[in-house]
Amino acid sequence: MSTPPMDELFGDIDxxxxxxxxxxxxSLCFLSSILGLAALALLIADVLWEAYRGVxxxxxxxxxxxxxxxxxxxxxxxxxxxxxxxxLLIVLASIMTFFIGVGAAIYLEEYAPDTRLVRLxxxxxxxxxxxxxxxxxxxxxxxLINGPLxxxxxxxxxxIALALVVLPIIIVSAMEAxxxxxxxxxxxxxxxxxxxxxxxxxxxxxxxxxxxxxxxILAIAxxxxxxAPLLMVGAIASARHVPTGPFDxxxxxxxxxxxxxxxxxxxxxxxxxxxxxxxLVVLLGMNMxxxxxxxRYEKELS
Amino acid sequence: MSxxxxxxxxxxxxxxxxxxxxxxxxxxxxxxxxxxTLLTTLAIFWVLFNEATHFFFDGRFSDVVVSLLTxxxxxxxxxxxxxxxxxxxxxxxxINPGYWVGPLVWGTFLITVGAAFVSIPIxxxxxxYLSEYASQDVRKYLKPGLEILAGIPTIVYGFFAISFxxxxxxxxxxxxxxxxxxxxxxxAGAIVVGIMTIPIVASISEDAMSSVPxxxxxxxxALGATKFxxxxxxxxxxxxxGVFAAYIxxxxxxxxxxxxxxxxAGFTPQIAFSPFVEIQTMTAYMVDAVRGEAVVGSIRxxxxxxxxxxxxxxxxxxxxxNNKLKxxxxxxxx
Numbered sequence: 001m002s003t004p005p006m007d008e009l010f011g012d013i014d015x016x017x018x019x020x021x022x023x024x025x026x027s028l029c030f031l032s033s034i035l036g037l038a039a040l041a042l043l044i045a046d047v048l049w050e051a052y053r054g055v056x057x058x059x060x061x062x063x064x065x066x067x068x069x070x071x072x073x074x075x076x077x078x079x080x081x082x083x084x085x086x087x088l089l090i091v092l093a094s095i096m097t098f099f100i101g102v103g104a105a106i107y108l109e110e111y112a113p114d115t116r117l118v119r120l121x122x123x124x125x126x127x128x129x130x131x132x133x134x135x136x137x138x139x140x141x142x143x144l145i146n147g148p149l150x151x152x153x154x155x156x157x158x159x160i161a162l163a164l165v166v167l168p169i170i171i172v173s174a175m176e177a178x179x180x181x182x183x184x185x186x187x188x189x190x191x192x193x194x195x196x197x198x199x200x201x202x203x204x205x206x207x208x209x210x211x212x213x214x215x216x217i218l219a220i221a222x223x224x225x226x227x228a229p230l231l232m233v234g235a236i237a238s239a240r241h242v243p244t245g246p247f248d249x250x251x252x253x254x255x256x257x258x259x260x261x262x263x264x265x266x267x268x269x270x271x272x273x274x275x276x277x278x279x280l281v282v283l284l285g286m287n288m289x290x291x292x293x294x295x296r297y298e299k300e301l302s
Numbered sequence: 303m304s305x306x307x308x309x310x311x312x313x314x315x316x317x318x319x320x321x322x323x324x325x326x327x328x329x330x331x332x333x334x335x336x337x338x339t340l341l342t343t344l345a346i347f348w349v350l351f352n353e354a355t356h357f358f359f360d361g362r363f364s365d366v367v368v369s370l371l372t373x374x375x376x377x378x379x380x381x382x383x384x385x386x387x388x389x390x391x392x393x394x395x396x397i398n399p400g401y402w403v404g405p406l407v408w409g410t411f412l413i414t415v416g417a418a419f420v421s422i423p424i425x426x427x428x429x430x431y432l433s434e435y436a437s438q439d440v441r442k443y444l445k446p447g448l449e450i451l452a453g454i455p456t457i458v459y460g461f462f463a464i465s466f467x468x469x470x471x472x473x474x475x476x477x478x479x480x481x482x483x484x485x486x487x488x489x490a491g492a493i494v495v496g497i498m499t500i501p502i503v504a505s506i507s508e509d510a511m512s513s514v515p516x517x518x519x520x521x522x523x524a525l526g527a528t529k530f531x532x533x534x535x536x537x538x539x540x541x542x543x544g545v546f547a548a549y550i551x552x553x554x555x556x557x558x559x560x561x562x563x564x565x566x567a568g569f570t571p572q573i574a575f576s577p578f579v580e581i582q583t584m585t586a587y588m589v590d591a592v593r594g595e596a597v598v599g600s601i602r603x604x605x606x607x608x609x610x611x612x613x614x615x616x617x618x619x620x621x622x623x624n625n626k627l628k629x630x631x632x633x634x635x636x
Binding site for chain 2: 231
């Protein structure tokens with residue numbers, strides 16, 4: 001920079017200013033990224049604080065809260081029935097979607113010819129993933145409760161609504177897992193005389209299974225947190241009701257939280273917070289299982 | 303994708319033939335699986351159009367279509383003019399009901415625009431930080447953090463809005479400005495929906511930015527550009543279609559978002575211009591109507607599907623646009 005021609009060349013550029021601008025922008029970007037995480041921390045702190053108030057101010061026993069079933073009286077309210085309903089819902093929804101979803105993904109990744117129909121299916125899949133979950137609930141309400149099929153407001157209908165919400169997610173993530181299996185693995189199997197299905201069942205699927213499981217668990221976690229589709233098919237906060245099977249009245253943890261959050265008494269507000277803690281703990285468990293599977297099997301096939 | 307060469311085995315061996323027969327059978331079964339997705343789409347269209355026809359024409363969809371095709375006059379109970387440019391939305395009013403969807407659309411519009419003001423700047427800057435500035439170590443913590451943010455159920459965001467954002471942010475701000483505010487208000491709804499769509503903007507934008515080839519960056523560095531110049535002058539313009547795809551997806555999510563806005567923004571359909579008043583979005587109306595025991599066949603019940611159809615069409619258009627943009631940025635740097 002000290003030679004005269006260079007000085008002339010860059011004479012009109014204030015390097016100091018350029019560097020300061022760069023540093024300022026870097027800080028701005030960093031702050032923005034922190035903002036999202038800060039919001040997350042605040043949210044969790046807020047929920048934990050409100051739940052803690054429930055235990056300290058209102059003397060709600062945690063064991064009592066988990067084991068008793070929701071009541072109009074906030075002193076005796078609990079989340080047991082709602083929890084059972086939620087578990088039934090996602091178990092049924094998982095059974096309905098896992099095999100169909102993985103089957104559909106196998107077809108699209110391994111078999112599908114590049115025809116117009118397949119391209120239509122592909123585009124349709126992308127759109128289904130973007131349909132708001134409340135619309136799926138509305139369609140089930142119109143078709144399965146008030147439409148040609150009158151099944152009533154039962155757990156099974158809620159599970160179908162959840163299944164519709166998560167099916168596109170499972171298909172897309174399973175497709176990604178199948179795509180990650182290298183072609184050399186398939187060709188090795190073909191070379192020793194295996195048919196396409198033998199190759200998929202014995203070679204491709206086992207290799208893709210960790211990825212498929214991770215995607216499925218995350219999709220089920222999504223279903224676990226859904227509220228709107230369940231409200232649309234008539235889910236209610238569980239009053240004194242513990243569901244026992246797919247044909248029982250529908251109730252769910254998220255719907256119960258929604259009901260509590262809307263009541264005016266402060267005690268219901270802290271009950272909602274305690275329900276949310278329960279909801280998030282289960283969610284955390286699912287995510288940890290997904291992370292464990294991902295890290296355990298990640299490096300095997302590369 | 304699978305290989306192009308089909309492993310067709312020509313052999314007289316019966317077992318091979320049986321294997322191949324089973325192969326074709328399995329293919330058929332798998333096709334059935336995928337056809338579920340087409341059935342779902344058909345069901346969505348059928349239910350929404352059928353019930354919405356009841357709302358507008360007071361008749362079955364098939365009857366109305368047949369009458370329209372044969373040129374018969376169809377009596378319309380609620381005209382499209384009234385639906386799209388009426389006076390007010392009050393379906394259950396016994397004497398003088400109003401069927402203008404405007405207040406609900408306006409509520410959704412306010413929330414969506416407000417959320418975009420939160421998620422687009424923060425999400426884009428986060429994406430730039432992740433793709434241009436962040437070290438491996440920082441990425442290792444930042445990305446899972448954003449994934450967690452994306453995985454929080456929307457009802458929890460709704461609770462966060464009424465228990466923290468409104469009492470601690472919105473109410474003091476309103477008091478400072480000397481205006482009244484309710485426990486449900488536009489600002490709280492917009493802020494939480496904005497927060498929950500940050501991860502969508504950030505992760506998809508970052509994807510697009512990372513796919514910009516390093517040659518472009520290095521060319522700019524060779525000319526003496528700083529990281530600031532490269533980020534805003536090279537990377538952002540080069541990834542613009544992907545970044546826009548991210549924005550559209552985030553906006554589409556904000557439009558379809560239900561629980562957070564129902565809890566945070568309220569149940570009062572109105573055209574308002576203040577961030578401190580209660581409004582009602584299309585999705586919140588759907589929750590409201592279905593909870594209010596809408597009797598089958600009543601106008602309230604059918605209005606549910608008319609609003610649902612409108613919501614579905616809006617998000618469908620956004621998704622199609624998003625897919626087009628995504629295709630384009632995938633092709634740009636292959």
